[in-house]
Amino acid sequence: MKTTTKLSWKSLVALTICLTMLLVSACSNQASEGSNEKDSSGAYKDKLKISVASTINLKDGELDNKFHQHWMDKFNLEWDYNYVEWDSWGEKLRLWINSGDLPDVAAWNYIHGDGMNYIDQGLLYKFPDDWKERWPNVAAAYSLTGLGDKLEELKGGTYILPRPVYYENKPADPLVNQIGVIALRKDWAEAVGFELKDVYTTSELMDYARLVKEQDPGKVGSSLVPISYNAADALTNIIMPNSEHARVESAFYKGEDGQYHWGPADQETLAGLQIMQQAYKEGLLNPEFYTWKNSEGSDNFRVSGTAAITSLGGLASYRQDVDKAMKKNLNVESDDVVHTAIVLGDDGKYRNLEQVNFWSALVFSPDISTEKFERIMDLLDYSTSKDGQMILNMGFEGEDWKYGDNNELVSLLPEGTSLEDKYPSRFEGLYLLGDDFSVINPAIKKDYRERAVLHYQDKAKLGKEGGKLATYDWDVQLYDSKSKNQATFDYEKEYANLILQSGDLEANWKKWVESKQSLVQPVLDELNNLK
Numbered sequence: 001m002k003t004t005t006k007l008s009w010k011s012l013v014a015l016t017i018c019l020t021m022l023l024v025s026a027c028s029n030q031a032s033e034g035s036n037e038k039d040s041s042g043a044y045k046d047k048l049k050i051s052v053a054s055t056i057n058l059k060d061g062e063l064d065n066k067f068h069q070h071w072m073d074k075f076n077l078e079w080d081y082n083y084v085e086w087d088s089w090g091e092k093l094r095l096w097i098n099s100g101d102l103p104d105v106a107a108w109n110y111i112h113g114d115g116m117n118y119i120d121q122g123l124l125y126k127f128p129d130d131w132k133e134r135w136p137n138v139a140a141a142y143s144l145t146g147l148g149d150k151l152e153e154l155k156g157g158t159y160i161l162p163r164p165v166y167y168e169n170k171p172a173d174p175l176v177n178q179i180g181v182i183a184l185r186k187d188w189a190e191a192v193g194f195e196l197k198d199v200y201t202t203s204e205l206m207d208y209a210r211l212v213k214e215q216d217p218g219k220v221g222s223s224l225v226p227i228s229y230n231a232a233d234a235l236t237n238i239i240m241p242n243s244e245h246a247r248v249e250s251a252f253y254k255g256e257d258g259q260y261h262w263g264p265a266d267q268e269t270l271a272g273l274q275i276m277q278q279a280y281k282e283g284l285l286n287p288e289f290y291t292w293k294n295s296e297g298s299d300n301f302r303v304s305g306t307a308a309i310t311s312l313g314g315l316a317s318y319r320q321d322v323d324k325a326m327k328k329n330l331n332v333e334s335d336d337v338v339h340t341a342i343v344l345g346d347d348g349k350y351r352n353l354e355q356v357n358f359w360s361a362l363v364f365s366p367d368i369s370t371e372k373f374e375r376i377m378d379l380l381d382y383s384t385s386k387d388g389q390m391i392l393n394m395g396f397e398g399e400d401w402k403y404g405d406n407n408e409l410v411s412l413l414p415e416g417t418s419l420e421d422k423y424p425s426r427f428e429g430l431y432l433l434g435d436d437f438s439v440i441n442p443a444i445k446k447d448y449r450e451r452a453v454l455h456y457q458d459k460a461k462l463g464k465e466g467g468k469l470a471t472y473d474w475d476v477q478l479y480d481s482k483s484k485n486q487a488t489f490d491y492e493k494e495y496a497n498l499i500l501q502s503g504d505l506e507a508n509w510k511k512w513v514e515s516k517q518s519l520v521q522p523v524l525d526e527l528n529n530l531k
Contacts, residue, residue, distance in 0.1 A: 067423035178314030228307035239272030250470035350462035
């Protein structure tokens with residue numbers, strides 16, 4: 001016999017409450033993945049698994065080394081590491097962010113327009129309003145980027161952590177981009193009677209390349225590459241020294257007339273192109289230079305030993321890398337054969353880009369739990385402290401370094417090796433860039449550090465005394481529109497194509513400038529109408 005049982009309204013309410021509590025409890029258990037509670041010794045009680053994305057190539061098994069284990073143990077976390085290839089960095093992050101698949105924290109090559117859209121769409125995590133009080137080391141470094149404050153003004157809160165280039169070891173004022181430093185074979189220069197100086201014009205370097213091409217002091221024959229630049233290097237070390245607004249970072253700029261202009265259309269850019277084309281026609285640049293990727297240009301200098309000049313960049317660590325590579329591949333002491341210098345335009349003026357104090361940024365998944373966010377920020381705050389910086393950049397006291405006389409840092413690593421050799425793929429320095437510590441890092445040879453600082457100081461001095469630095473224009477950099485996004489060109493490829501074309505370069509350049517006007521002029525109009 002079938003019976004029917006009716007529940008009273010009180011029973012229904014009670015049942016509903018019970019079910020609701022069970023559901024809330026289940027949801028709460030699903031969302032919470034551990035707390036940041038600490039035990040009496042200050043250690044985190046609960047382990048958290050945190051996903052992170054970076055362009056550092058972490059190979060299988062490398063998380064097991066002492067360095068990574070130190071950070072995982074200290075913060076009681078397990079890394080779920082996601083490697084992003086350099087060439088696909090922008091597109092990969094764009095895909096992850098737009099699809100809601102962003103790891104808990106990721107290094108992102110900041111693009112202002114994208115950043116504003118992501119924030120508006122709720123695709124990035126919003127920091128708590130009091131985050132600067134809780135994580136003061138991160139806040140202090142963040143405040144030096146300039147961008148952080150600008151973004152807060154625009155969006156009323158913090159969603160993005162711009163990564164500081166320098167914190168406590170700024171090498172010069174004004175701070176100028178580290179690019180625009182070259183290395184040349186000083187033994188070859190001495191053999192052909194070329195003077196060694198701290199500063200050269202682009203044409204002086206071409207004169208040196210011609211002498212090497214004619215005399216082949218290194219006896220490398222048909223393998224000789226007088227100027228071993230790829231397309232990006234040629235833009236940096238031939239065109240930019242003659243035209244400070246030829247690069248994408250400063251292409252749109254406000255002139256002395258108070259109006260905005262497009263740098264690639266300036267006569268100075270044509271002058272740089274003419275020098276670059278002359279170098280190509282004379283065989284000073286390799287016939288296939290424009291096809292080279294990544295380190296192919298510099299490898300001719302430091303690996304095969306067939307190049308007279310290469311692009312180096314201004315960090316002391318870059319110079320040390322050359323030293324290691326030449327010892328390994330050529331069995332030579334680089335101090336005997338390498339000279340570094342900065343490059344001027346043919347008019348003797350120094351040009352470069354004023355360096356804003358950030359590069360790239362950290363972003364967090366909008367779905368990250370509070371516990372994970374706080375644990376990552378705890379790690380970042382420690383990594384930005386003095387103790388954290390020492391471990392990140394020097395390793396472990398007594399094993400990898402010590403304090404010497406006058407409290408100077410002394411590296412205990414075998415000569416010619418670096419911390420990266422011992423502990424590869426150290427991505428935990430997620431926030432403050434390594435440029436800052438490289439100024440004082442004793443694991444880098446003192447002569448290289450002092451030379452790098454000298455180049456920075458020469459850049460600042462020459463930039464202030466009659467130079468033509470491209471100033472960092474926040475109005476341009478933080479302006480976003482459909483027109484501006486469309487007027488984005490791969491300048492290194494555009495310039496390479498121009499110098500390779502048959503016919504008159506100036507005529508070709510004028511046609512090229514005209515062909516871009518439909519995209520460029522709307523941006524200029526918008527910028528000139530900014531209030």
